[in-house]
Amino acid sequence: MPPPGLESLAPMSSPSSRRRVAVALSGGVDSAVTAALLHAEGFDVIALTMDLGPASAGAVRDARRICDHLGLEHHVLNLAARFQESVVGPFADSYAEGQTPLPCAVCNREVKFGTLLEAARDKGADLLATGHYVRLSDGPEGPCLRRALDTHRDQSYFLFALPRAVLGSLRFPLGAMPGKDETRALAGRLGLPVERKPDSQDLCFCPQGDHASLVARLRPDASQPGPIVDTTGRVLGEHRGLIHHTVGQRRGLGLGGGPPLYVVALEPEGRRVVVGPREALACRSFGLRALNWLGPGPGPALNGTPVRVKIRNAAPPVAATVHPLPAGSAGGLDARVDLETPAFGVAPGQAAVFYGPDEDTGAWMMGGGWITPPAGPLPTPAAPA
Numbered sequence: 129m130p131p132p133g134l135e136s137l138a139p140m141s142s143p144s145s146r147r148r149v150a151v152a153l154s155g156g157v158d159s160a161v162t163a164a165l166l167h168a169e170g171f172d173v174i175a176l177t178m179d180l181g182p183a184s185a186g187a188v189r190d191a192r193r194i195c196d197h198l199g200l201e202h203h204v205l206n207l208a209a210r211f212q213e214s215v216v217g218p219f220a221d222s223y224a225e226g227q228t229p230l231p232c233a234v235c236n237r238e239v240k241f242g243t244l245l246e247a248a249r250d251k252g253a254d255l256l257a258t259g260h261y262v263r264l265s266d267g268p269e270g271p272c273l274r275r276a277l278d279t280h281r282d283q284s285y286f287l288f289a290l291p292r293a294v295l296g297s298l299r300f301p302l303g304a305m306p307g308k309d310e311t312r313a314l315a316g317r318l319g320l321p322v323e324r325k326p327d328s329q330d331l332c333f334c335p336q337g338d339h340a341s342l343v344a345r346l347r348p349d350a351s352q353p354g355p356i357v358d359t360t361g362r363v364l365g366e367h368r369g370l371i372h373h374t375v376g377q378r379r380g381l382g383l384g385g386g387p388p389l390y391v392v393a394l395e396p397e398g399r400r401v402v403v404g405p406r407e408a409l410a411c412r413s414f415g416l417r418a419l420n421w422l423g424p425g426p427g428p429a430l431n432g433t434p435v436r437v438k439i440r441n442a443a444p445p446v447a448a449t450v451h452p453l454p455a456g457s458a459g460g461l462d463a464r465v466d467l468e469t470p471a472f473g474v475a476p477g478q479a480a481v482f483y484g485p486d487e488d489t490g491a492w493m494m495g496g497g498w499i500t501p502p503a504g505p506l507p508t509p510a511a512p513a
Contacts, residue, residue: 148172149255149299150248152240153202155190156328158259158302160320161311165301166257167198174201174251176244181208183333193321205247207239214238216333220346223339226394227477227501228374230286231331237289245294255299262287263303263491264295268424271295273493275483278307285441288481288496289420343371354399356381359392359408367401370394376409376473390473393501410470415453416480416497419462423482423494428452428463432509435482435494437465439474445483445490446471451509463497464509476501 151163153175167173177191178184188204195202215235222229240258248256261276262284270292276282290298305311308327315323334342344351351369358364365383367373372380377391381403390409393402421427423435428450436445447468453461465480481496483489 147255148174148251148253149257150174150176150244150251150253151200152244152256152258153177153191153194154259155187155194155322155325156259157312157315157320157322157325158261159191160194160259160322161315161318162257162259162301163194163198163200164314164318164320166299167200171255173198174203174248174253176247176251177202177204178207178211178239178244179204180211180332187332190322190325197319197321203247203251205244207243210243211235211239211333216342217346219339220343220350222477223343223371224347224350224396225477226370226396228475229477230479231333232286233289233479236287237291241287241290241294241298245297255297257299257301259302260287260300261302261305262300262493264298264300267492269422271298272422274303275491275493276303276305278305281308284493285438285479285481288422288479288493289418291420292422340369340371344369349396349399352399354401356383356401356403358389359402359404364389364403370396370399370401373401375475406472409472409474411467411472411474412470413464413466414474414480415459415461415500416450416463416465417460417500419452419495419497421495423492430509432466434485436485436490437467437496438481438483439471439499440478443471447485450482453509459500461500474499 149166149171151159151166151173153159153163163173163175175191175195177188179188192202215231218234219229219231245256260283261278261281263274263276264271265274273284273287275284302311312323331339350371353366353368355363356365356367373391373394375391378388381389383389387405389403390406391401392404392408395402423433432449432451434449437448438445449466451464453464476499478499479496480499482494484492
C-alpha cells in the first residue's frame with residue numbers, strides 16, 4: 129500500500145507492466161519527492177544512496193527514513209574511493225593549477241550518471257532518476273535536455289557533460305515543477321520525513337563550506353602565499369594562497385584604497401594573482417576543451433553555430449558563436465567561443481554551456497565544454513570546405 133496521499137497522484141499500474149527505475153536518493157526533499165512521484169506512476173522503484181565517506185552519514189540516515197516511509201527497496205553504495213579519485217582529487221588539482229573548479233558537473237558525469245547508472249543496471253533497473261531540476265524531451269537527434277520550468281532552480285548547466293548516449297536512460301520528474309515551494313508542499317502532502325530539511329548550500333564533501341582547508345591538505349602548494357601584481361607586473365601586495373581567489377573577484381584582496389581592482393588571472397607557476405581594472409576582465413573569445421556537443425549534428429558547424437552561452441551557473445546566457453577547432457590544436461582545445469559582446473569574469477575551470485540561440489530554442493541545452501586558459505593566441509577555426 130502506498131503511504132497516505134500518494135495514491136491520489138496517479139493510478140498505480142499493474143505489477144506485470146511495471147518498469148524498474150532506480151532513484152538516486154540523497155536524503156533530501158527533491159530526491160524524496162522524485163521517488164514518490166515515480167512510485168505513484170507505477171514504476172518499480174528502488175533507491176540508491178551514495179556513501180561518500182563520513183560526511184554522508186546524515187544523508188544515508190535520512191534516505192533510509194524515506195524508504196521506510198515509501199516502502200522502497202534501499203541500497204547504500206560505498207563510492208568513497210571512486211568519488212575521491214574522480215571528483216575530490218581533480219577539484220584540488222584544479223585549484224593548484226590556478227583554476228576555479230566545478231565539481232558538481234564532474235560528479236554528474238563520472239559518478240552519478242556513470243558509476244551509479246551502472247549500479248542501477250546491475251540491480252535490474254534500466255532507468256535512473258534524480259531530483260535535478262531539468263527537463264528531458266525528444267529532439268531531432270534523440271533525447272535532449274531542456275531548462276527546467278522554474279528557470280531560477282534550473283540545473284541544466286551542471287549536466288552539460290553527460291554523454292548523449294545515456295540521456296535515454298534518465299528521468300527528471302521535477303523539471304516540470306513550478307518551483308521548490310510546490311515540491312515542498314507535495315512532500316508535506318505525502319508526509320515525507322524530510323519535508324522541512326533545508327537545501328544544502330555547500331559542497332557535499334565540504335559540509336562546512338571550508339574548501340580551502342581541504343585543498344591545502346591535499347595540494348599544499350595551492351595554499352602558499354605569493355605576490356599580487358598588476359597587469360604590468362608591479363607588485364601591489366601579497367595573497368594567502370591561490371585557493372582563495374578566482375577570476376572576476378573583487379573583494380578580499382586586502383589591497384585597500386585606490387580604484388576598484390579585480391582578479392584578471394591566476395598564475396600558478398609564480399604563485400601570482402594578477403589584478404586590474406574591470407575593463408581588463410573583458411573577454412570576447414575563449415577556448416574550450418573536452419567539448420560535449422548535444423546540439424544538431426555531430427558537432428558545431430565548420431563556419432560556426434550560433435548559441436547562447438552561460439559562463440557560470442548564475443550568469444545569464446549571452447549570444448555567441450561556437451566554432452570547432454582542428455584536431456591537435458594548441459592547448460588541447462576542441463572549440464573556440466566568440467561572444468557578441470564582452471563577458472567579464474570568464475574563469476578557467478568553469479564550464480561554458482550552450483543553449484539555443486533564440487526564443488523558440490532557448491530552453492534547449494546544447495552541451496558545452498571546459499573553459500581553458502590559452503597557451504598563447506587562440507587557434508583559428510578551420511575554414512569550411
